[in-house]
Amino acid sequence: MALNGSGPAPVGATCDAFLSRGLREIPVESPHAVTIPGAVGTWERLVRDHGRFDLARALAPAIAAAEQGCPVPERLARDWGRQTDKLRRNRAAAEIFLRDGIAPSTGTIHRQPVLAGTLRRIARDGAQAFYRGATADALVRTLRALGGLHTAEDFAGFEPEYVAPISVRYRGYDLWECPPNGQGLVPLMMMKGLEGFDLSAWDPVSVERFHVQAEIGRQAYAERDAVVGDPRTGVVPVDWLLSEQHAAPMRARVSMTGRIADPLPPAGPVHRDTVFIAVVDRDRNAVALINSIYEDFGCGIVCPETGVVLHNRACGFVLEPGHPNVIAPGKRPLHTIIPAMLSRGGAAVMPFGVTGAQFQPFGQVQVLANMIDYGLPVQQAIDLPRMFARGDVFEVEGTVPESVAAGLRALGHVVSRPESPLGTAQAIWIDHAAGVLRGGADGRRDGLALGY
Numbered sequence: 386m387a388l389n390g391s392g393p394a395p396v397g398a399t400c401d402a403f404l405s406r407g408l409r410e411i412p413v414e415s416p417h418a419v420t421i422p423g424a425v426g427t428w429e430r431l432v433r434d435h436g437r438f439d440l441a442r443a444l445a446p447a448i449a450a451a452e453q454g455c456p457v458p459e460r461l462a463r464d465w466g467r468q469t470d471k472l473r474r475n476r477a478a479a480e481i482f483l484r485d486g487i488a489p490s491t492g493t494i495h496r497q498p499v500l501a502g503t504l505r506r507i508a509r510d511g512a513q514a515f516y517r518g519a520t521a522d523a524l525v526r527t528l529r530a531l532g533g534l535h536t537a538e539d540f541a542g543f544e545p546e547y548v549a550p551i552s553v554r555y556r557g558y559d560l561w562e563c564p565p566n567g568q569g570l571v572p573l574m575m576m577k578g579l580e581g582f583d584l585s586a587w588d589p590v591s592v593e594r595f596h597v598q599a600e601i602g603r604q605a606y607a608e609r610d611a612v613v614g615d616p617r618t619g620v621v622p623v624d625w626l627l628s629e630q631h632a633a634p635m636r637a638r639v640s641m642t643g644r645i646a647d648p649l650p651p652a653g654p655v656h657r658d659t660v661f662i663a664v665v666d667r668d669r670n671a672v673a674l675i676n677s678i679y680e681d682f683g684c685g686i687v688c689p690e691t692g693v694v695l696h697n698r699a700c701g702f703v704l705e706p707g708h709p710n711v712i713a714p715g716k717r718p719l720h721t722i723i724p725a726m727l728s729r730g731g732a733a734v735m736p737f738g739v740t741g742a743q744f745q746p747f748g749q750v751q752v753l754a755n756m757i758d759y760g761l762p763v764q765q766a767i768d769l770p771r772m773f774a775r776g777d778v779f780e781v782e783g784t785v786p787e788s789v790a791a792g793l794r795a796l797g798h799v800v801s802r803p804e805s806p807l808g809t810a811q812a813i814w815i816d817h818a819a820g821v822l823r824g825g826a827d828g829r830r831d832g833l834a835l836g837y
Contacts, residue, residue, distance in 0.1 A: 387563045387724075389717075390427025390545040392420040394699060396714040397534035403704050403712065411700045411712070414471065416533030418684040418697030420718060422515075422524075424676050427545040429512040431674075441508040448508065451501035451692075454494040458831050462491040464805075468681045477527075477689035478682065500692030516540045523690035531686065550726070553577045553627055556757050558734070561726040566615040569723045570626055571746035574605040576753065577632040582639075584758040590770050590785060592792030593641070598754075599774030599798065600639040602747055606775045607648035614709030615717040621709065644797040647776055659722055659745075661738035665813045665822055667837075673724030673736035725749055734815050735763075740830075741808030747773050748808040756814075763814045763825035771807040774798070782807055806830075 403417065411418050432440050457465065466488040472478045473486065481497060482488070489495055506514040514520055521540040528535045550561045551569060555576045562569025578601040587593040613621055625631055638645055659677035677696070684697035701718030703710050710719045721742040727735040739748030748771065755766035770784040779798040781790055790800045806829035813834075814823040824834030 387548050387550040387561075388427060388431060388545055389548050389563060389567070390423040390430075391566060391698070391717045391720045392423035392543055393539075393715045393717050394420050394702070394712055395534045395536065395539045397536070398699070398712055398714055400704055400706055400711050400713065402534070404706075409704055411697075411702055411704070413680060413697055413700055414474065414685045415697075416528040416531045416535070416684070416686065416695075418699045419528060419533065419535070419686070419695045420699045421535075421539055421543045422693075422696065423543060423545060425507060425515040426512045426543055430545050435670075440511060444504050444508045448501050448504045451497040451504060454496035457489045457491060457493045457495055459491050460830050462489065462493075464681060465489065468685075471682060471685045475685050475687055477687035478685055478694070480689075481687055481692065482682070497692050499690075503691045503693060516543055520691050520693075524688050524693060524695075527686065527688040527690075528695070551623055551627065555580055555753070557729065558757060559728045560753065561728065562723055564616065564623060565613050565621045565719075566717045567720040567723050568609055568613065568746060569725070570613060570621075570623065571602075571605045571609050572723070572725070572749045572753075573627055574608065574632070574635070575601050575746060575750045577627060577629075578605070578635045579750070579754065581632070581636040584754055589755060589759045589761070590789060592789055592796070595772045595781070595785075595789065595793060596641070596644075596796055596798070597639055598747075598750065599772065599779060599793075600645055601635060602750070603645065603774050603776065604635050604638065604648050605746070606743075609719075612709055613719055614711075618713060618716050619709050642796070659740040659742065661724065661740050661809070661811050663736040663738065663811050663813045663824075665736065665815055669733070669815060669817075671726065671733040671736040671813070671815065673726055673738050675722045675724045675738050675740075677722045677740075677742075679721075679742070721745060723749070727753070732815075732817060734817070735812055737810065737812035739808045739810040743775060744773050744808045747771070747775075748810055752810050752812065763812050763823050767810045767812065767825045767827050773803075773807050780807065 429440055432443050469488050472482050503520060521537055525535050525537055548564055551564045552559050552561045553573045553576055560576055562573055582597050584594055608626060662674045664672045678694060679697045683695050686695045698718055701720060702712035705711055723745050724738045726733055739745050741748055751771055752766050755761045755769050770782045773780045777799060779800050780803045781800055783802055793800050809827040809830040809832055811832055812825045826832035826834040
């Protein structure tokens with residue numbers, strides 16, 4: 386079972402409306418980048434349909450953190466500091482997230498009492514306190530004052546949608562993903578393609594493994610950018626993209642002597658801001674949950690009356706008439722966030738996910754292959770050095786040996802080292818035979834594995 390909580394574009398958001406303003410893409414730091422926020426309604430639906438707690442109890446820790454404050458950890462302090470200019474451009478954002486124009490340092494206690502008040506109203510009155518009434522009105526005023534097209538009716542009309550997950554078989558396991566409008570197709574296409582290669586014949590951090598993974602991934606991303614959109618407004622050929630007839634030519638195009646010429650130019654930015662949580666309860670119910678405001682601090686716009694930071698998910702749209710992912714009224718954009726579930730023999734064995742927007746499919750594939758093809762335990766599979774290839778981008782983490790980077794360059798890849806580690810993974814392996822859970826949390830950011 387999967388729940389799609391991504392929000393749609395406002396009814397007034399037509400492609401012609403933006404093209405007539407001379408725009409060729411959705412501006413990142415603008416009200417036009419904000420689709421209707423879906424997280425609050427999705428939390429309520431999940432708690433109501435599947436939770437043991439009510440919404441008020443589920444939100445209590447967040448309310449306490451917002452009101453009483455929590456210390457800023459090292460990685461967050463670094464990332465926060467890099468967004469100072471963005472935060473300064475919005476008065477409410479600067480007042481909440483900067484002190485005398487400076488981002489907080491490590492260990493600083495950060496509080497958001499206005500947001501705590503908004504969360505209290507939601508805890509008391511449910512999601513309707515966000516999508517109707519004073520909170521929704523304040524959000525609409527903030528957006529429209531900056532030129533946004535949002536209305537109170539747009540907010541009131543939001544509902545999350547239950548959808549049937551999609552899957553492929555990989556070496557005896559079933560990988561499950563959310564269907565479009567998300568990019569869950571990409572890791573599925575990649576795993577389907579990679580099953581035709583004996584990855585275990587190569588070292589897990591090697592030229593050969595990284596090259597093959599890159600070539601399959603670059604093709605899958607190109608397909609995504611060409612055909613994936615909101616299935617409520619057009620047809621996405623899911624069955625074909627996950628078929629053996631589609632995977633076989635992908636494998637055939639991979640050469641061990643050089644890279645494929647760019648299948649299609651990639652569309653959309655690379656780095657984004659996302660949180661992933663995996664949970665397994667005492668009854669072995671497994672949940673993979675992912676939330677995102679897309680970029681760090683979203684579009685940089687904060688509603689001063691509610692303390693809500695607005696995302697910029699509409700940047701996932703394109704302004705190209707006729708494209709499957711063109712913006713349209715009530716349409717959901719291509720979403721990068723993809724929670725995942727691994728099962729075997731009909732039983733869940735691992736809820737997992739990797740943050741990092743466009744990187745997420747590559748991150749998922751690498752963690753899975755590390756476990757299934759190389760037999761690594763969950764924590765070691767997460768810790769292993771990573772790479773990311775999309776279009777002309779080919780990034781390898783600083784922990785990848787220079788000999789591997791040099792070998793990839795010899796095959797024609799333009800290899801670079803990113804400033805930050807690639808994504809963050811969290812996973813829980815369910816060992817049904819032993820009756821234990823094995824959690825893995827990524828040290829690349831503030832990940833944590835907890836037992837109960």
